[in-house]
Amino acid sequence: DPDAAVIHVDPARVLADIDDKIYCGFLEHLGRCIYGGIVDYDCKIPGLTNDKGFRLDVADAIKDLRMPMIRYPGGNFVSAYHWMDGVGPKENRPVRPELAWRGREPNLFGTDEFMEWCEFMNVEPYLCFNMGTGTLDEALAWLEYCNSDDDTYYANLRRKNGHDKPYNVKYWGLGNEVWNAWVVGQMTAEDYAKKADEWGKVLKMLDPSIILVACGFDGLHTWEYTVTQKLINVCDMYSIHQYTCNYDHIQNVSCTAAAERAIQIVAKLIDLSRITNQASKRTMKIAMDEWNVWDYKRANGENGAEEHYDLSDALAVAAWGNVFVRQAAHLGMANLAQCVNVIAPIMARPDGIFLQTTYHTWKLLSHYMRGKSLALHVGSPMYEGPLDNTHGDIPWLQDIESGIPMLDVSAALNDKKIYLSVVNRSETEAIKTRINLLGEYEEKVHVWSVYHEDVRAKNSFENPTNVGIEEWEYGLGEVKEGVVFREHSYTLLELRLK
Ligand code: AHR
Numbered sequence: 001d002p003d004a005a006v007i008h009v010d011p012a013r014v015l016a017d018i019d020d021k022i023y024c025g026f027l028e029h030l031g032r033c034i035y036g037g038i039v040d041y042d043c044k045i046p047g048l049t050n051d052k053g054f055r056l057d058v059a060d061a062i063k064d065l066r067m068p069m070i071r072y073p074g075g076n077f078v079s080a081y082h083w084m085d086g087v088g089p090k091e092n093r094p095v096r097p098e099l100a101w102r103g104r105e106p107n108l109f110g111t112d113e114f115m116e117w118c119e120f121m122n123v124e125p126y127l128c129f130n131m132g133t134g135t136l137d138e139a140l141a142w143l144e145y146c147n148s149d150d151d152t153y154y155a156n157l158r159r160k161n162g163h164d165k166p167y168n169v170k171y172w173g174l175g176n177e178v179w180n181a182w183v184v185g186q187m188t189a190e191d192y193a194k195k196a197d198e199w200g201k202v203l204k205m206l207d208p209s210i211i212l213v214a215c216g217f218d219g220l221h222t223w224e225y226t227v228t229q230k231l232i233n234v235c236d237m238y239s240i241h242q243y244t245c246n247y248d249h250i251q252n253v254s255c256t257a258a259a260e261r262a263i264q265i266v267a268k269l270i271d272l273s274r275i276t277n278q279a280s281k282r283t284m285k286i287a288m289d290e291w292n293v294w295d296y297k298r299a300n301g302e303n304g305a306e307e308h309y310d311l312s313d314a315l316a317v318a319a320w321g322n323v324f325v326r327q328a329a330h331l332g333m334a335n336l337a338q339c340v341n342v343i344a345p346i347m348a349r350p351d352g353i354f355l356q357t358t359y360h361t362w363k364l365l366s367h368y369m370r371g372k373s374l375a376l377h378v379g380s381p382m383y384e385g386p387l388d389n390t391h392g393d394i395p396w397l398q399d400i401e402s403g404i405p406m407l408d409v410s411a412a413l414n415d416k417k418i419y420l421s422v423v424n425r426s427e428t429e430a431i432k433t434r435i436n437l438l439g440e441y442e443e444k445v446h447v448w449s450v451y452h453e454d455v456r457a458k459n460s461f462e463n464p465t466n467v468g469i470e471e472w473e474y475g476l477g478e479v480k481e482g483v484v485f486r487e488h489s490y491t492l493l494e495l496r497l498k
Helices: 056-063 076-081 112-121 134-145 153-160 189-206 221-229 248-254 257-276 311-324 357-368 475-480
Strands: 005-018 025-028 069-072 096-098 104-105 123-127 171-173 210-213 237-245 285-293 331-338 346-349 350-357 370-378 407-414 416-425 431-437 444-450 469-475 481-486 489-496
Touching: 005 407, 005 416, 056 112, 056 346, 056 350, 069 112, 069 171, 069 331, 096 123, 104 153, 104 469, 112 123, 112 134, 123 431, 134 189, 134 350, 153 431, 189 210, 189 221, 221 237, 221 257, 237 331, 237 407, 248 311, 248 357, 248 407, 257 285, 285 311, 311 444, 311 489, 331 346, 357 416, 357 444, 357 481, 357 489, 416 431, 431 475, 469 475, 481 489
Parallel strands: 005 431, 025 069, 025 331, 069 123, 123 171, 171 210, 210 237, 237 285, 285 331
Antiparallel strands: 005 370, 096 104, 346 350, 370 407, 407 416, 416 489, 431 481, 444 469, 444 489
C-alpha cells in the first residue's frame, strides 16, 4: 500500500544542533572490558598489541565508531575504587578485592594508562568520582593530579610518574548510580544533593573550568526533581542511565520510548529548577550517561555481561540513536555502555575480534547523523500491544496508550545533505513510505541498510559478516514515489540538497 506511511521533510525546520558528544562511549573495570579488551598485557600474537599493551584491532574498531569522548572507570566499579591504587610503578600497585562485580582488581591499568590510551585514540577523557567509599580529599587529589600545573604534591606525583603536562580533564561525574544499593554509599536524593553541592563547590575552587555531571536516576523518578532543584547552580550536566531489552522483538525495539520520555521530563525539570532558583542563565544539558540494550538475565555483571546481540538488538540501538537526534535540543552527551566485550558492539578474544550486529547500525548513525536535527512529520502504522522493559524491574511503559510508530525516524541536516534514519520496527511487514520533500535535490539518493531475513541473526567469530551494511542508490523519483522499508530493517537515506 503506497499510502501506508509518509515522511514529510522540510530542510528549513531545524530543531537544534546535534552535539557530537551523543556519540561517546564508556569503559569500566568490569569483566573483560579493560583487561582482554582495551589491553592485553599477556598477548602472544605479534602485532596485535602495541608496546603499551593496547589492543590494536579493538582500537581500530572503536576508532571507526568516531567517539569524541569516553567515560571511565565506572560504573558501579567506581564506587569502591581508589585512584591512587592505579598510579605509580606497576610492581607497587596493590591487587584489591573488587566489590561491584566480585572479582579482583590488579590495578595494572589506571589513570595514566587511560590517559595514554585516550591520547592514542584521539578521544577526550571523562572521569567519574568515587562517591561511595571515596572522600572529597581523594577527589580533590585526583583533580589536582590530572589538571594542575602548579608545584604541588599531586601535580608533582603525576610528573614523577612520567607525565609532565596536565591532562586537563574537563568532564567529571559526581558519583555513579548513588541511588543504587549495588555497591556502597547508597544515598537518598536529599543526601546526595547536599553532598554533591559541597563537593562541587570545592572541586570548582581547585579548577573552575571543569564540567560537573550530576548523578541522576533513569529520568523517571522523583530523584530527578530533588537533584535538579538542588544542583542547578553547581552542576553543568544531569545524567540519566537507561538500558532496554525484551525477548519479544517489537517490544525490544519499542521500549526506547521510555528514554525519549525521560529526556523530555528531565528537560522540563531542569527548566523548572531554573525558574524556582532564579538561575535563568544556567544551562544544564542532559547526559544519557549510560545506555544500551542489555538483558541482565542473559548477561549478568558477575559473569562479565557479555551480551551476544542479534539484529533485533541492532534495530533497538538504532532506535536509541533516533531518540538522541530527535531530542538533540536537550542532550549534551550520550555514552554507549560499553565499548568492548561488556554489553558492547565489539567482541574480542586473545586472537581477534568480531563486530556485533549493533556495531553496524551504531556506526551508520555516528558517521552520518550529525549537524542539525530536523523536525519531521511521520505518518506510520502503529504498534499498540504490550510494552515492557525487562532489563530492570520497573514496568515503565504500561501507560503509553497512544502506541508506538512502526516507523521510527529521525533526520539530520549535515553540510547540505539530509540524512533520514529509519527503523522499520515491524517484524513481518515491509512498509512502503512516500517521502514528501521540500526543496531541490540531486538525482541520486544513497542508501545504507542493515537487514537479515532472520531478526534473530547474529555475528560471531565463526560467522563475522552474517549481518552487515548493504549499500545502493535510488533515483529521486523512486524515493518520492515510495521507499519500501523492509520488515525489521534499518535504512539510512542520504538526500543531497542542490
Ligand atoms: O554498564 C554496566 C553497569 O550498569 C554500570 O556499572 C552501572 O553504572 C550500570 O548499572
